[in-house]
Amino acid sequence: MTLAAGHPGFLSPTGVEVVFLLVGLVTLGAAIVTVTTRQLVHAALWLVAALGGVAVEYLLLTAEFIAWVQVLIYVGSVVVLLLFGLMLTRAPIGRSPDADATRRWPALVVALAAAGTLVTVVVDAFRSTWVEVDGAVAGASKVTGVALFRHWVLPFEALSVLLLAALVGAIVLSRRSGDGAGRTGGRRADERGGKGRS
Amino acid sequence: MDALDVTVRIVAVLLAFLVLPLLVGQTEHKVMAHMQGRVGPMYAGGFHGWAQLVADGVKFAQKEDIVPAGADRRVFQLAPALALLPYLLVLVAIPVAPGGGVAQALDAGIFFVLAVMGVGILGSLMGGWASANKFSLLGGLRTAAQLMAYELPMLLAAASVAMAAGTLSLPGILGVWEWWWLPWQLIGGVVFFTAGLAELQRPPFDAPVADSEIIFGAYTEYTGLRFALFLLAEYAGIVVLSALTAVLFLGGWHGPFADGLGWLWTLLKTGVLAFGVIWLRVSYPRLREDQIQRLSWTVLVPLALVQIALTGVVKVVM
Numbered sequence: 001m002t003l004a005a006g007h008p009g010f011l012s013p014t015g016v017e018v019v020f021l022l023v024g025l026v027t028l029g030a031a032i033v034t035v036t037t038r039q040l041v042h043a044a045l046w047l048v049a050a051l052g053g054v055a056v057e058y059l060l061l062t063a064e065f066i067a068w069v070q071v072l073i074y075v076g077s078v079v080v081l082l083l084f085g086l087m088l089t090r091a092p093i094g095r096s097p098d099a100d101a102t103r104r105w106p107a108l109v110v111a112l113a114a115a116g117t118l119v120t121v122v123v124d125a126f127r128s129t130w131v132e133v134d135g136a137v138a139g140a141s142k143v144t145g146v147a148l149f150r151h152w153v154l155p156f157e158a159l160s161v162l163l164l165a166a167l168v169g170a171i172v173l174s175r176r177s178g179d180g181a182g183r184t185g186g187r188r189a190d191e192r193g194g195k196g197r198s
Numbered sequence: 199m200d201a202l203d204v205t206v207r208i209v210a211v212l213l214a215f216l217v218l219p220l221l222v223g224q225t226e227h228k229v230m231a232h233m234q235g236r237v238g239p240m241y242a243g244g245f246h247g248w249a250q251l252v253a254d255g256v257k258f259a260q261k262e263d264i265v266p267a268g269a270d271r272r273v274f275q276l277a278p279a280l281a282l283l284p285y286l287l288v289l290v291a292i293p294v295a296p297g298g299g300v301a302q303a304l305d306a307g308i309f310f311v312l313a314v315m316g317v318g319i320l321g322s323l324m325g326g327w328a329s330a331n332k333f334s335l336l337g338g339l340r341t342a343a344q345l346m347a348y349e350l351p352m353l354l355a356a357a358s359v360a361m362a363a364g365t366l367s368l369p370g371i372l373g374v375w376e377w378w379w380l381p382w383q384l385i386g387g388v389v390f391f392t393a394g395l396a397e398l399q400r401p402p403f404d405a406p407v408a409d410s411e412i413i414f415g416a417y418t419e420y421t422g423l424r425f426a427l428f429l430l431a432e433y434a435g436i437v438v439l440s441a442l443t444a445v446l447f448l449g450g451w452h453g454p455f456a457d458g459l460g461w462l463w464t465l466l467k468t469g470v471l472a473f474g475v476i477w478l479r480v481s482y483p484r485l486r487e488d489q490i491q492r493l494s495w496t497v498l499v500p501l502a503l504v505q506i507a508l509t510g511v512v513k514v515v516m
Contacts, residue, residue: 041327045273048320065366068309076316077349083323084342093270093330141306141366 020060027053035111038095044082051075065141207302215286219433224251226433226476233480261422268330269419277328278420278427281321284314285434292441293369295451295460300369307368308356311442318431319345319397322406325428326416337415340406340487344396347494352393354502355386358509359446372450379449382512386505387447389498391471394439396490398432400475402482403490440471 030049037043051074058067090096148156228246231237243249265274291307293300304310319341326338362379363371396403399415407415417428444450444467451460485493 041270042273045324064304065306065309068306068313072309072313072316072353076313076319077346080316080319080323080342080345083320083327084339084346087323087327087335087339087342091327091335093268093328141309 016060020057023053023056023060027057040086040096041083041091044079044086047082048075048079051079063144065144211286211289215289215434218437219430220251222436222472222476223429223433224248225473226479227251229473229476230480233477255426258423258426263422263424264419266330266419270328270330273324273328274419275424277321277325278424278431279321280324281318282427282431282434284318285431285438287314288438289441291368292438292445293372293450294464296372296456303367303369306366307370308360308366308446311368311438312353312356315397315435315438316345316349318435321428321431322399322416325420329416329419331419333412333414334416334418336412337406337418340412341399341416343487344399344403344406344490347491348393348396348498351389351494351498351502352397354499354506355390355393356446358386358502358505359383361506361509361513368445372445372452375449375452377449377452380447383447383505383509385501385508387443389502389505390447391439391443393494393498394443395475395478396494398435398439400432400436401479402485404484405487405490408484436472436475437468440468440475443471444468 027050030046030053034043034046034050037046051070055067055070055075058064058070227238227250238247239250240247242253265271288311290302291300291304291310293303322341323338326334326336326341329335359371360366362383363374365371365374399406405411407417412418417425420428441464444464448467448471450467451464453459453463456463
């Protein structure tokens with residue numbers, strides 16, 4: 001990548017950056033369709049496009065390992081789990097009348113607030129970071145592994161304990177307790193079990 | 199890598215993608231015919247009716263492409279492509295020969311291969327849902343349940359090989375492979391192959407397309423070329439699974455005269471495994487849905503964990 005006046009500008013349109021922007025737009029579009037479409041299964045399928053777009057963005061930022069993990073976990077497992085749940089409960093062809101959420105405006109406000117916070121934090125944190133796309137792969141599995149198990153090993157372990165707790169909790173909740181409360185507990189536990197495994 | 203080199207590699211992958219699945223399909227017809235003593239069409243083309251495959255292709259192309267009136271049109275039509283294309287992508291990362299005999303060496307090759315293979319299942323799910331048919335929906339449900347059960351043991355078994363080799367790259371794994379990995383990774387190999395069979399919905403794990411219960415599962419409403427694409431995806435899946443098992447657990451291109459004949463060893467091991475897949479279809483009865491789930495969670499997952507423990511112990515002691 002050529003350096004413009006010694007410092008890489010934010011708006012120097014190289015090929016990778018243009019592609020990055022375009023894929024970002026497609027991802028954003030797919031995400032918006034996901035939450036606005038009235039057809040439940042279409043929403044899940046648009047989610048595939050949005051998550052796949054994020055994976056492509058990772059690839060463009062040379063984070064190869066994260067990109068494939070994104071495809072493996074989100075596209076390959078979480079969406080399949082979603083589709084399984086939809087097909088098991090209700091998945092009509094065409095519009096779903098109950099997909100028309102009544103709390104649309106509060107949801108929009110929360111979404112915008114969350115997006116604003118995240119964008120501010122990320123922009124602030126990585127303001128001067130520059131990814132050298134043409135150089136060595138910055139997100140190779142070796143680099144990722146070294147960073148994870150040298151610098152971030154404690155959070156990693158804490159996360160695994162958290163997931164283990166979720167897993168055990170799911171098993172406890174899904175066990176038949178004999179009284180009437182067992183059924184709703186079982187349904188909740190199915191969702192959590194899926195999250196724990198992924 | 200110059201333009202010519204890239205072109206040659208892409209053409210080679212495309213050629214393998216177009217030829218190998220058809221070859222496996224034809225072999226399946228003939229092997230099943232002879233194993234069951236019902237030879238089927240033997241006249242087309244002369245020797246053993248080899249041209250029947252061409253005739254089948256012409257037949258598929260001629261059939262009317264029907265979309266059911268109640269179906270979700272776009273999703274229904276998109277599903278076969280989504281089922282088939284991932285296998286084409288996977289072929290790019292599989293090494294066939296030593297010294298750069300791979301279309302594109304990927305740093306996290308194992309993850310790429312397993313991730314993209316998992317995407318193919320979405321095609322079956324989309325087809326099963328969009329057909330507006332109860333049998334299709336049941337087939338889709340069974341497909342999803344099967345994928346969720348068998349993804350875990352498959353990943354764990356592959357992780358064991360990655361641990362043993364100390365790399366996630368497929369050519370890298372073959373680079374450090376030694377013959378004694380065969381017995382060392384044996385359990386993992388069996389788990390990987392079995393889980394792969396289940397992900398492909400091949401017998402004895404073909405409950406999602408069980409013809410005596412739900413007609414043909416997610417593919418019930420498909421006709422003509424789209425149906426052929428789904429069939430092709432199944433055979434491409436057999437090729438990919440056999441090649442991956444050969445690379446990860448049987449040493450890929452390793453063998454006598456590997457420098458010159460490495461590609462032949464890869465093809466030979468892949469072919470033997472593909473023959474095994476066909477053999478299983480002829481000889482094993484179909485597992486029931488609950489038996490399929492039980493096999494994964496109570497047998498394969500623990501076995502895969504044992505393999506990982508074994509790999510870890512040997513790796514630390516050596």
